[in-house]
Amino acid sequence: MFPVVNCKNLVMLQKHRINRQINSRLLHLKYSRFWRNLGLAIASLLAVLCVIIPAFSQQPVTVRVLVQALEAAQWQPLVKDFNENHENIRLEVISGPNNTNLVEDLYTSAFLLGDSPYDLAYMDIVWVQKFAAAGWLSDLSNRVTPGQLQAYLEGDIDGGRYQDKLYRMPFRTDGGMLYYRTDLLEKIGAEPPDTFDELIEISQRLQEEDLAQWGYLWQGRQYEGLSAMFTEILEGSGGFWIDPDTQEVGLDKPEAIAAVQFLRDTITKNISPPGVTTYAEEETRRLFESGNTAFLRNWPYVYSLASNSDIAGNFAIKPMVHAPGKNSGACLGGWGFGIASTSRHKDEAWAVINFFNKPEVQRKYFLETGYVPSRISLFNDPPLVEKFPYLPNLLEVVQNPVLRPPIAQYAQASDILQRYLSAALTGSRTPEQAMQAASNETRALLNR
Incomplete structure (x- = not known):
């Protein structure tokens, strides 16, 4: 006797097999599409990063310095010239009180916090040793040669030293x-x-x-x-x-x-x-x-x-x-630049100092303000002497300084x-x- 075949069961079994194959294909298609989409997303992200990262790396580094309000205003033409000629550095001058003691207090408070917002310190000559002894300034000795220092008044250079190291480059004297x-x-x-x-x-x-x-x-x-x-x-x-x-x-x-x-x-x-x-x-x-x-x-x-x-x-x-x-x-009085020991942009800060100490930059500034230069050659500079005829005589005075x-x-x-x-x-x-x-x-x- 032959077994009896249930046609209904055969149809159900065949349908189940077809559904399983369809689901398998759909699952395979789903995973394939996921990985394809993920790959496209990663590729797109890498492409975007390749554009963004160089763009960020080309943003100028900001160098900040605190300056008395009066002189900060007088600096504006120099700051404009610097920023126009240094596309990778932006000099930002923060205007402070005109009282020099208050400016010193602001620098001191910033340094005591341990991470000063200022890259440069624009200092009265009598602040140098205090700031250097506290570890707030970077040693500049290796950034300038003895020959380059000879261009400045000896007293101004000596006033920027502490324990035989140079911490301040002079800008103007008194x-x-x-x-x-x-x-x-x-x-x-x-x-x-x-x-x-x-x-x-x-x-x-x-x-x-x-x-x-x-x-x-x-x-x-x-x-x-x-x-x-x-x-x-x-x-x-x-x-x-x-x-x-x-x-x-x-x-x-x-x-x-x-x-x-x-x-x-x-x-x-x-x-x-x-x-x-x-x-x-x-x-x-x-x-x-x-x-x-x-x-x-x-x-x-x-x-x-x-x-x-x-x-x-x-x-x-x-x-x-x-x-x-x-x-x-x-x-001896006068003002000059130091670099904060906490600055992350020391090389850029030094670029600012170099700019401010160019003879042509100083000539322009002193013609406008009447301040006295630290660079010896400017005391006999024809345009400056024409406007300030006392400068040659003043050189005799400031070459006999007492600190x-x-x-x-x-x-x-x-x-x-x-x-x-x-x-x-x-x-x-x-x-x-x-x-x-x-x-x-x-x-x-x-x-x-």
């Missing part, structure tokens, strides 16, 4: 000097004074003949300008403040006490006005320009302003007065000197008492 009224001296047949005694003698003669109300103006307010001014008188007396190599303090020595006594004498003898102990640069400048004063100690910026005042053509400049047989000294102590604790040492020097000048302490106290406190500072 130096204290003596302004004198040529017309008044001619009326009494006197030559410009060289010594402290000559200055007092000429001042008294002019006062006796009613040719001048005041003999000598200087910065006596309790601030950094007082320390700068006193540095010159101290040098002229043969004394010193702090020896940076030995840490010896000289404020209580006879030469330093004599320097304080000279300044005190100008007040007690009415050579200087009683209010001089409250004067800074601008107060003394304006009083000198009023026409009633014979002598003024101040910075180079005064020359251009006084040349447009009532005493235009009737004054000149010379190195500061000094004691017989001693040296004249111009307290405020280049030590890491300078800010604290200056504060000590200002307090006790002010006490002596206002008469609340004798010069001996004040300088002895200043010396003791300074020694304690250095020992600590």
Whole structure:
């Protein structure tokens, strides 16, 4: 007997086999399409990256620097020139307060955070040692040769060093000097004074003949300008403040006490006005320009302003007065560039420094601003001399510089000197008492 075949079951079995084959084909097609699409996506992504990555790599590197508001505005033409001629670098200047102490505080705060937003530090000469000692600046010694440094004023280069390494390249300089009224001296047949005694003698003669109300103006307010001014008188007396190599303090020595006594004498003898102990640069400048004063100690910026005042053509400049047989000294000021040790763009920052130190760039800047160059050749540059005829004479002044102590604790040492020097000048302490106290406190500072 033959088995009975169920046709219905055969049809169902055949249908199942067909469905399985169809599903298999669909699954194969699905996976093939997935991998094909994935491959196309990867290829597209690689193609996009090949376009985007070079585009990003060609974006300019931004170099940032903080600058006082006034000078930041004066920099704008230079910044524009730099950015137009350096397609791979963009210089960005952040405008800060005009008060230099506040700018120093902003730099200090940024560096203390550990990752400063500034690639360059535009520094007053007295900040260098503090910043370098804290590890905030990069050593520039290997970026410039000794021959290249010879193009600048020696004092400006020395002021940028700390422990025999270079941390600051100079841009513009400053130096204290003596302004004198040529017309008044001619009326009494006197030559410009060289010594402290000559200055007092000429001042008294002019006062006796009613040719001048005041003999000598200087910065006596309790601030950094007082320390700068006193540095010159101290040098002229043969004394010193702090020896940076030995840490010896000289404020209580006879030469330093004599320097304080000279300044005190100008007040007690009415050579200087009683209010001089409250004067800074601008107060003394304006009083000198009023026409009633014979002598003024101040910075180079005064020359251009006084040349447009009532005493235009009737004054000149010379190195500061000094004691017989001693040296004249111009307290060195000025500004320059350092590179932040945390900067990720040190080479680009150095490119900015190189640009700002080109003679043609500096000529353009100093013609517009009247600032004093650090590059020696510019003191006799014809276009600059034509506009500022005093520059050759100014070179003699700034080539006899005296530095405020280049030590890491300078800010604290200056504060000590200002307090006790002010006490002596206002008469609340004798010069001996004040300088002895200043010396003791300074020694304690250095020992600590």
